[in-house]
Amino acid sequence: xxxxALFDALCAVxxxxxxxxxxxxxxxxxxxxxxxxxxxxxxVGTVLVKRGTPCVATPSGALLCRHTERVQILEAQLAGTLPxxxxxxxxxxxxxxxxxxxxxxxxxxxxxxxxxVERQILLDLVIDDQDHTAQLIREGAVQAAVTTQAEPxxxxxxxxxxxxxxxAVCSPHFHETYFSNGVTREALRAAPCVSFNAKxxxxxxxxxxxxxxxxxxxxxxxxxxxxxxRGCVAGLGWGMCPERMIGEHLERGELxxxxxxxxxxxxxxxxxxxxxxxxxxxxxxxxxxxxxxxLG
Amino acid sequence: xxxxALFDALCAVxxxxxxxxxxxxxxxxxxxxxxxxxxxxxxVGTVLVKRGTPCVATPSGALLCRHTERVQILEAQLAGTLPxxxxxxxxxxxxxxxxxxxxxxxxxxxxxxxxxVERQILLDLVIDDQDHTAQLIREGAVQAAVTTQAEPxxxxxxxxxxxxxxxAVCSPHFHETYFSNGVTREALRAAPCVSFNAKxxxxxxxxxxxxxxxxxxxxxxxxxxxxxxRGCVAGLGWGMCPERMIGEHLERGELxxxxxxxxxxxxxxxxxxxxxxxxxxxxxxxxxxxxxxxLG
Numbered sequence: 304x305x306x307x308a309l310f311d312a313l314c315a316v317x318x319x320x321x322x323x324x325x326x327x328x329x330x331x332x333x334x335x336x337x338x339x340x341x342x343x344x345x346x347v348g349t350v351l352v353k354r355g356t357p358c359v360a361t362p363s364g365a366l367l368c369r370h371t372e373r374v375q376i377l378e379a380q381l382a383g384t385l386p387x388x389x390x391x392x393x394x395x396x397x398x399x400x401x402x403x404x405x406x407x408x409x410x411x412x413x414x415x416x417x418x419x420v421e422r423q424i425l426l427d428l429v430i431d432d433q434d435h436t437a438q439l440i441r442e443g444a445v446q447a448a449v450t451t452q453a454e455p456x457x458x459x460x461x462x463x464x465x466x467x468x469x470x471a472v473c474s475p476h477f478h479e480t481y482f483s484n485g486v487t488r489e490a491l492r493a494a495p496c497v498s499f500n501a502k503x504x505x506x507x508x509x510x511x512x513x514x515x516x517x518x519x520x521x522x523x524x525x526x527x528x529x530x531x532x533r534g535c536v537a538g539l540g541w542g543m544c545p546e547r548m549i550g551e552h553l554e555r556g557e558l559x560x561x562x563x564x565x566x567x568x569x570x571x572x573x574x575x576x577x578x579x580x581x582x583x584x585x586x587x588x589x590x591x592x593x594x595x596x597x598l599g
Numbered sequence: 600x601x602x603x604a605l606f607d608a609l610c611a612v613x614x615x616x617x618x619x620x621x622x623x624x625x626x627x628x629x630x631x632x633x634x635x636x637x638x639x640x641x642x643v644g645t646v647l648v649k650r651g652t653p654c655v656a657t658p659s660g661a662l663l664c665r666h667t668e669r670v671q672i673l674e675a676q677l678a679g680t681l682p683x684x685x686x687x688x689x690x691x692x693x694x695x696x697x698x699x700x701x702x703x704x705x706x707x708x709x710x711x712x713x714x715x716v717e718r719q720i721l722l723d724l725v726i727d728d729q730d731h732t733a734q735l736i737r738e739g740a741v742q743a744a745v746t747t748q749a750e751p752x753x754x755x756x757x758x759x760x761x762x763x764x765x766x767a768v769c770s771p772h773f774h775e776t777y778f779s780n781g782v783t784r785e786a787l788r789a790a791p792c793v794s795f796n797a798k799x800x801x802x803x804x805x806x807x808x809x810x811x812x813x814x815x816x817x818x819x820x821x822x823x824x825x826x827x828x829r830g831c832v833a834g835l836g837w838g839m840c841p842e843r844m845i846g847e848h849l850e851r852g853e854l855x856x857x858x859x860x861x862x863x864x865x866x867x868x869x870x871x872x873x874x875x876x877x878x879x880x881x882x883x884x885x886x887x888x889x890x891x892x893x894l895g
Contacts, residue, residue: 318797319797320797320798321797324797327803327813327815328815328818330815357797357798394817395791395817404823407821407823407825407826407829408823408825408826411826412821412826412829412830412833412835413829413833416829416830416833416834416835417833419819419835420833420834420835425791425817425818425819426819426820426821426830426835427819427820428820428821428822428823428826429822430822430823430826495691495721501614501615501616501617501620501653502616502653507623517623519623519624519626521690521691521721522624522721523715523721523722523723524722524723524724525703525708525722525724526724526725526726527700527703527704527724527726527824528823528824528825529703529704529824529825530703530704530707530708530724530726533708533709533712534708534712534722537708537709537712537713537716538712538716539708539712539715539716539722
C-alpha cells in the first residue's frame, strides 16, 4: 500500500498553497513537509508541485491529490463505524463541492449548514459558473456539484434540485434613461449591461428572447454576486438577478423589472460520486429536500 | 504603426473567452476574428491564444493585450477632447480594476457608480484578495487596484483610501457550544473556522492576537463573501467579517462578537497607472473622497 503520510503532505501543500501553511495545518515543521513531498516526487519520478506563490499541483500531483481525497473520505466513513482503529483520523470529513455563485449567494449554505453541523462535516466550496461546475466533477476536482447538467457525469449520480428564476432588472432612473420607449433592440444596444464573467450567458439569452436578435450592449464586468446586484441598484447597468435576491429591492422600488412576467429559469442538479459513502448519499438526499424549500 | 484591428480581435477573444463571443462583441463574423488573430500570430511569429474553453492568452498574447488596452485608454482620452477624428471609437472607455472581495461586497460599487454613470465609463472588475491585487497591477493585468500595499508599484501612484475593520463573529448557538468558557486555545482548536481561501490570513491573525500561539482549527472553505457570512450565521463556524456587513446581524442577535472590542483593521490603498489620463486621475480622486464616507 501507499505511504499516506507523504500524500497528506502533498494535499496540504496544494490546498493551502504553501509549505509553511501546510506545515501549520499538519502540525509538523515546514522542512518535514518539504521532505515528504520531495520523497514522494522521487518515488513517483516526476514533479508533483510547482513551487511558487501559491504552490500549484502539476497534472500528476492533482491526480494523486484526488486519489488521496477519496481515501480520506473512505476513512471518514470507516471512522463513523469503527472509531477505534489505530491511525484512523477521527477528525471531521471534508466535502469538496462545486457550487454556482448565485446558489452560494442565496440558498446553498443555509440549506447545507444544519446537516454539516450535526454530522461534523467540513465544507470546501469551489465556486464556478453553473454551466461549468459539471466539468469540475468530471475532472475529479470535487466530490459533488450543483450544476445545470442533468445527464450524470460518468461515475456519478444526478438528482434534480429545482430551478433558479432570474429577472432582468435595473434602477428606476436607468429604466427612464434607456427604456422609456420600451426594451427595444436600439435601447439594448445603448444601455450598459452588467455581465458576471465571460461564462455568463443569461443577459444574452434575455436579449435574444426579447428581441429575437443578437445585440451587443456596452458591458460592465462584475464577477461578484453582491457587487453585481449593487451595480444594478446603483444604475451602472441592467442585469439578470435571481428572484430570491431582489424581492426587497423590488418592493422598496430600488429595482424595476424590465420585462414583467418574463423570466429565465435555470434548472439545477446535484451530482455526486457513486462511492456508496453513507453520509455523502445522505447529504444529497438532505440537499434535495431542503432545496425544494428554496428553489421553485 | 501597428494594425490595431488585429489587436482588437485578440483582446476580444481573450476577454470573452471564445472566438464566437468575440465576433458578436466586435460585430463581425467568427471567421473574420479567427483570420485576424491568425494573421497577428504569423506577424509576431508566435502563438498568442491557447484555443480551448475558454480561450486563454499566452504570455506573449497577454503582453499585446495589455499594450492594446493602454492604447484604447489613450484613445478614449483623445476622444474626450477631439471627438471627430475619423476612426476614433467614441465608445465608452473601460477601466479594469482589481478589487478585493470584501470591498466589492460592501462599498466599492456604490462609491464608483455615480462617476462611471456620469462619465460613461465601463467597469471591468477583477476580484482578488486584498493582499494580492497589487500583484495584478504590477503584472499590468489591470489599470488600477484597491490594495493593502501602501508603497507605489513601479509606474503607479498610491493613495490611502481608509481601513476596513473586521470582527470575529459566530452564531449565538455556536458561541455557546464552543466558547462558553472563553476564546481559549483549546476552544479554538475544536471550533470549526470559516476561511475564505488559502490567501485569507485574517482568521489566523485573530488567533495569534488572542492566544499568542499558532492553533489549527478545523476549516470550512467558502470563497464567496455572502456565503462566508451565511456560513457564520448558520453556525458552520466562526470567521472574520467586515464591520459594515454585520451591523444588522449583530443587532438582530444572529451573530455575536467573540472578542468584543478586539478587531483587525486592514488599510486600503488606491494604486493606478501614471498615464496622465484625466479621467483616470479624477476617478482616483473621486474614489478617495467617496471611500472616506464608507471606510474609517
